[in-house]
Amino acid sequence: MSRSWPRRPRLCAGNWKMHRTAPEGAALARELVELLRARPGCEVAVCPPFTALESVAPALRGTGIWLGAQNVHWERQGPFTGEVSAPMLVSLGCRLVIVGHSEWRHGMNEDDATVARKLRAALGEGLTPIVCVGETLGEREAGRTAEVLVRQAQAAYSDLSQADSLATVVAYEPVWAIGTGKVASPEQAREAHALIRATLDRIVGAGTGERVTILYGGSVNPGNAAALFAEEEVDGALVGGASLEAASFWKIAVAASAPREQLRAGR
Ligand code: PGA
Secondary structure: OOOOOOOOOOEEEEEOOOOOOHHHHHHHHHHHHHHOOOOOOOEEEEEOOHHHHHHHHHHHOOOOOEEEEOOOEOOOOOOOOOOOEHHHHHHOOOOEEEEOOHHHHOOOOOOHHHHHHHHHHHHHOOOEEEEEEOOOHHHHHOOOHHHHHHHHHHHHHOOOOHHHHHOOEEEEOOHHHOOOOOOOOHHHHHHHHHHHHHHHHHHOOOOOHHHOEEEEEOOOOOOOHHHHHOOOOOOEEEEOHHHHOHHHHHHHHHHHHOOHHHHHHOO
């Protein structure tokens, strides 16, 4: 089997969303592999659409780049037309899966309870769930950011063991920053990440928060990545638009690999 998932790794994960056919995905993966030939000092993952998983997997084999999916159903099998289960993802070589993305929470009315079920289904098959949480613009402007983040984290992690919690990754993705070109400031990301860590400590047990990888997501690009990664709290990024170009995703991965002192000095 492949490498095991490291403890609180720095991670740069690409969320391709509904972009790239199977052959296009394989080509993008090969480009990325070429650029990342000298393996960067962070973990790297790509999450293509379901239909490109099978073509991307061979391009990544043996490269150290992880394969992830963008969604998963909570049941292992059954009458769920159009859905894909965790064992199906594992059989294609997936190691990670995104759950609770805002495009599901807000675009498809996915509720906290459903996110919790998907998270457990992923863990049950040995997948690392990337659990997305984040407030809308209205919630931020109403001063409700903390309340929303705590509620989402609480619903996802309540009754989860510490071992299971440590096998997850959190992505703080303010909804107002996703695909909008408006990025959260490093201070906003730091505050949110610290709150999520404190919430995990409270729900799961002391010492949990500091051991979980927390990514920032929302309009990350090669120009703003370094300032975000300079924050001790920010362990990497979930990258949408900028992951569709191998060169920009590679630059973000390089920034996520740099020592924090170097990133701070460059600010
Ligand atoms: P974006 O998307 O980088 O295009 O804003 C991030 C995400 O939705 O995960």
